Amino acid sequence: MITIDITGRVPMYEQICRGICGEIAKGVLKENDRLPAARVLAKELGINPNTVAKAYGILERDGIIYSIAGRGCFVAKHEGKADKRFTEEFEEKTREAVKAGVPKDTLIEIIERVCAEAAAGNGGNGQ
Amino acid sequence: MITIDITGRVPMYEQICRGICGEIAKGVLKENDRLPAARVLAKELGINPNTVAKAYGILERDGIIYSIAGRGCFVAKHEGKADKRFTEEFEEKTREAVKAGVPKDTLIEIIERVCAEAAAGNGGNGQ
Amino acid sequence: MITIDITGRVPMYEQICRGICGEIAKGVLKENDRLPAARVLAKELGINPNTVAKAYGILERDGIIYSIAGRGCFVAKHEGKADKRFTEEFEEKTREAVKAGVPKDTLIEIIERVCAEAAAGNGGNGQ
Amino acid sequence: MITIDITGRVPMYEQICRGICGEIAKGVLKENDRLPAARVLAKELGINPNTVAKAYGILERDGIIYSIAGRGCFVAKHEGKADKRFTEEFEEKTREAVKAGVPKDTLIEIIERVCAEAAAGNGGNGQ
DNA sequence: GTGGTCTAGACCACG
DNA sequence: GTGGTCTAGACCACG
Numbered sequence: 001m002i003t004i005d006i007t008g009r010v011p012m013y014e015q016i017c018r019g020i021c022g023e024i025a026k027g028v029l030k031e032n033d034r035l036p037a038a039r040v041l042a043k044e045l046g047i048n049p050n051t052v053a054k055a056y057g058i059l060e061r062d063g064i065i066y067s068i069a070g071r072g073c074f075v076a077k078h079e080g081k082a083d084k085r086f087t088e089e090f091e092e093k094t095r096e097a098v099k100a101g102v103p104k105d106t107l108i109e110i111i112e113r114v115c116a117e118a119a120a121g122n123g124g125n126g127q
Numbered sequence: 128m129i130t131i132d133i134t135g136r137v138p139m140y141e142q143i144c145r146g147i148c149g150e151i152a153k154g155v156l157k158e159n160d161r162l163p164a165a166r167v168l169a170k171e172l173g174i175n176p177n178t179v180a181k182a183y184g185i186l187e188r189d190g191i192i193y194s195i196a197g198r199g200c201f202v203a204k205h206e207g208k209a210d211k212r213f214t215e216e217f218e219e220k221t222r223e224a225v226k227a228g229v230p231k232d233t234l235i236e237i238i239e240r241v242c243a244e245a246a247a248g249n250g251g252n253g254q
Numbered sequence: 255m256i257t258i259d260i261t262g263r264v265p266m267y268e269q270i271c272r273g274i275c276g277e278i279a280k281g282v283l284k285e286n287d288r289l290p291a292a293r294v295l296a297k298e299l300g301i302n303p304n305t306v307a308k309a310y311g312i313l314e315r316d317g318i319i320y321s322i323a324g325r326g327c328f329v330a331k332h333e334g335k336a337d338k339r340f341t342e343e344f345e346e347k348t349r350e351a352v353k354a355g356v357p358k359d360t361l362i363e364i365i366e367r368v369c370a371e372a373a374a375g376n377g378g379n380g381q
Numbered sequence: 382m383i384t385i386d387i388t389g390r391v392p393m394y395e396q397i398c399r400g401i402c403g404e405i406a407k408g409v410l411k412e413n414d415r416l417p418a419a420r421v422l423a424k425e426l427g428i429n430p431n432t433v434a435k436a437y438g439i440l441e442r443d444g445i446i447y448s449i450a451g452r453g454c455f456v457a458k459h460e461g462k463a464d465k466r467f468t469e470e471f472e473e474k475t476r477e478a479v480k481a482g483v484p485k486d487t488l489i490e491i492i493e494r495v496c497a498e499a500a501a502g503n504g505g506n507g508q
Numbered sequence: 509g510t511g512g513t514c515t516a517g518a519c520c521a522c523g
Numbered sequence: 524g525t526g527g528t529c530t531a532g533a534c535c536a537c538g
Binding site: 360 | 407481
């Protein structure tokens, strides 16, 4: 499910977008699956319904979900748009690191470590 | 040198921090090297001196540079803090992508491509 | 026949109106032809009968069909009202595009292309 | 300038988007030109600043404008995105009309008439 | 001063 | 009941 971190600088609506994109990318949410109603999800997360609505609106504009009046929001055909949300940011950070002179091997090591941690099942607390 | 992209969503002071950290990480700026005076750098970049001062303040707080009243700012002993700025953000994005189900191979491919582009497009710091 | 696209932002009842107007404009439905009963069409389309009833109500209000209590709905005398539904919306969008500075030639090109596609892709009603 | 029609079914924020896109398409607003501040435009139009902010946010997501923190919103490099807003809707309506059997000549006539009216300088009151 | 985010609450169309 | 729009008002980062 989706968790909100009010500590960071990432807006809540963006966190919701990423959460849903993640579920789609992982295959948990499939094409035509119904998303929780904006007001329901808002109550679960303890935030204002408008914030969830904003997230849903962005996802619809991005073609990742579609909405039916009076029925709810549904997962659109999956064409890699959900994954792109993550790979594009990853690529940007890769570019910055490389430009700053971080050796390729260091980046590969980080990936290996993060993947190993993920496989082990923890949230990334350094093993 | 440092370039500022006024278009993007990254604050100017953060771009200055990254620029300087990049110079340190690449070895262009070495321990005890003097940084350009805030007003000078501001004039070069065509921005407000306060913005440069803010960046210098952050770098000092992070222990990456030190300042001597009336003399200016200098590069502190290099203990990997400058690199960390990039590797930490890279690791965070890696973690997000992995958590979202992006396969490790996809991430490796992106790194290979970015490094290849960097090696082709500049003096060859892609490794 | 009529097809409903549940995905889009056009309300279902409006899609039904357009579908029927299209059949009339093309001459498939002629004056005094009986429309399918609301419940029957609703079942065919897999939607709520009230939605079809709403569409029929709008068409009757617009003088495109007429209803006889207990007998059903019928196509009214065709005075171009069905066509008008499309030409008026087309004209409105044309006006908006022209007002926004889109050159006439660009609009003509679009028409040529759409007509060519229509002629190639179906029974040849592209003219 | 931009005018808002509260009568119709087009949301205010979309009308603002179209108004600005029109100015860009016509060349009145050029690359790097500054848009009126959201609060100023809102006061001029007699609407809530949030509504203007929503329009600006959409235009930025669409790559038509860019914003600089504390400075305002500016016209991005013009790559035809502003025009697309109009030509896509026009094409959709063309497609609908053609599918409904409206003859190509009728569509051409409408364009000729609308263009003639526009050239004559009136807003489209039928001459 | 500027845009960005969020809350609270209202009303609407759709089905 | 659902999403979509809008208002009113607050607070924040940025420069």
